[in-house]
Amino acid sequence: MVHVVPSTIFPRVYQMSAWNHDVMRFEGDVYELEVIGSLPTDLHGAFYRVQPDHAFPPMFGEDEIPLNGDGNICCFYFENGHVDFKNRYVRTPKFEAERAARRALFGRYRNKYTDDPRVRDVLTRTTANTHVIYHANKIMALKEDAPPFEIDASTLETVGLVNYNNTFHCPTHTAHPKADSDTGELVAFGYEAKGDGSPDICSFTVDKEGYVTEEVWFKAPWACMIHDFWATENYVIFPINGLKASVEQMQKGGEHFYWDENLDHQLLGVIPRRGAKPEDVKWFKTSRGCYSHTINAYEEDGNLVLDANVWTDCVFPFFPNSQGKKFHYDPKNIRSPVLRYRFDPKGSTEVMVHPQQVIQEGVNEFGRVDDRLLGKKYDRYWILTVDPTKQIYSNGTAAQAGFNTLLCHNFKTGKKQTYYHGNDVTFQEPCFVPRSGGASPEEGYIVILADLYRESRSQLLLFDAQNIDKGPIAQIKLPLKLLDGLHGSWVDGKDVDLASKGTTGKVDQ
Numbered sequence: 001m002v003h004v005v006p007s008t009i010f011p012r013v014y015q016m017s018a019w020n021h022d023v024m025r026f027e028g029d030v031y032e033l034e035v036i037g038s039l040p041t042d043l044h045g046a047f048y049r050v051q052p053d054h055a056f057p058p059m060f061g062e063d064e065i066p067l068n069g070d071g072n073i074c075c076f077y078f079e080n081g082h083v084d085f086k087n088r089y090v091r092t093p094k095f096e097a098e099r100a101a102r103r104a105l106f107g108r109y110r111n112k113y114t115d116d117p118r119v120r121d122v123l124t125r126t127t128a129n130t131h132v133i134y135h136a137n138k139i140m141a142l143k144e145d146a147p148p149f150e151i152d153a154s155t156l157e158t159v160g161l162v163n164y165n166n167t168f169h170c171p172t173h174t175a176h177p178k179a180d181s182d183t184g185e186l187v188a189f190g191y192e193a194k195g196d197g198s199p200d201i202c203s204f205t206v207d208k209e210g211y212v213t214e215e216v217w218f219k220a221p222w223a224c225m226i227h228d229f230w231a232t233e234n235y236v237i238f239p240i241n242g243l244k245a246s247v248e249q250m251q252k253g254g255e256h257f258y259w260d261e262n263l264d265h266q267l268l269g270v271i272p273r274r275g276a277k278p279e280d281v282k283w284f285k286t287s288r289g290c291y292s293h294t295i296n297a298y299e300e301d302g303n304l305v306l307d308a309n310v311w312t313d314c315v316f317p318f319f320p321n322s323q324g325k326k327f328h329y330d331p332k333n334i335r336s337p338v339l340r341y342r343f344d345p346k347g348s349t350e351v352m353v354h355p356q357q358v359i360q361e362g363v364n365e366f367g368r369v370d371d372r373l374l375g376k377k378y379d380r381y382w383i384l385t386v387d388p389t390k391q392i393y394s395n396g397t398a399a400q401a402g403f404n405t406l407l408c409h410n411f412k413t414g415k416k417q418t419y420y421h422g423n424d425v426t427f428q429e430p431c432f433v434p435r436s437g438g439a440s441p442e443e444g445y446i447v448i449l450a451d452l453y454r455e456s457r458s459q460l461l462l463f464d465a466q467n468i469d470k471g472p473i474a475q476i477k478l479p480l481k482l483l484d485g486l487h488g489s490w491v492d493g494k495d496v497d498l499a500s501k502g503t504t505g506k507v508d509q
């Protein structure tokens, strides 16, 4: 008798963009990428980024959500005008167990109740799929449901879970920690910090040597997705939205989060960055919407200034609303203007905090700054925006145009620059690259991955950060397509060396 195994076929999972309709699952190296234009020879370092990329057909087929793909990291290493490329999956316990079984063993996004019983005892079920950062001699792959995974900077091999020299006590860790360029500290937090559905937040600081030095635990008014936050010199600020965690829903085999469409406000939780006690937290009310990513924050004249794009409805339509309905609104109607809040953290929480200013109308996401200015007054941010007047190559509607435009806003001059590459191109998150040799803040480059739909291939574009409207100064060709990822970081060459564990995969000189 012939023994038949089910064939490996991927379902058409709902994706935020058509670019991601097919999985890639690629691992490999490409040495000496082709470059159109010219690369500045003083550029020495690497651009790391991560994409969720399901390694196996998901257990729940078409009902799977894009946030649950396995973390697949790539690195573009720049030295002396050359670029080399590497791409590897993070070896999470989930990835290893599923590889061994040649099938999915873990169920829904952040829902352990849907896992195969044989993986009940794994250390973590995280996918490590959201961000890659550098801190204290380590490259770390992050997802907000677990501690970071350390990755070898040169080989992209997975080193193991990070515990900050045994000083880390929180089971979860944001994918968006904020580095303080003055102190070398990493300001971070974990939410659902006492288990799935718990409203507990652990706000903590890691010093420049990689030890947790500050830690305070407190409770939010409800448990929700706190995907990003702000940190200034003296404060940490948590955006609380209506994407609520529900253990009941999880236990029924459903999603981790639901969207509370009846909630008529959001909250900003403010707590001192140093020496805070749980009772120090203050909750300020803000208007209806859905917080996702922040851009930057600083203190000015005793006020907090908080910048972020804020969605007008649930940012992730694949999470059900309180009636269990998914895709509960018309995507054509959603916007995410860039807002600026300005308020006194010592002020009353009785009055609602309204945005002081709408900085940018429309649909905007993935705003980044020169990371050395995180928490400090800054002049420029770079963000993706949708130009709905541009039709897309595949005959799509304006609503499907995607992030076809890169925008840079200079607050000091009030000027905005934009760059549009063509009707078959969408962009991924921009990343600022400092120029070496004592250049001032915001002097440098922007790297941005372009999705070339017509060629089904990716291209890394490099801009002069202050003149993006002049177009890319170099275009680095990839012979393959990278899925729409989330976040990435530029890491200076000497830090790449510090975060490499030995074997070097770099170009021999």
Ligand SMILES: C=Cc1ccc(O)c(OC)c1
Pocket (backbone or CB within 6 Å): 052, 066, 067, 068, 129, 130, 143, 144, 227, 292, 486
């Ligand atoms: C806002 C993005 C976002 C939020 C939560 C996630 O688990 C995630 O995984 C890729 C991404």
Ligand SMILES: [Fe+2]
Pocket (backbone or CB within 6 Å): 130, 175, 176, 227, 228, 293, 486, 487
């Ligand atoms: Fe994010």
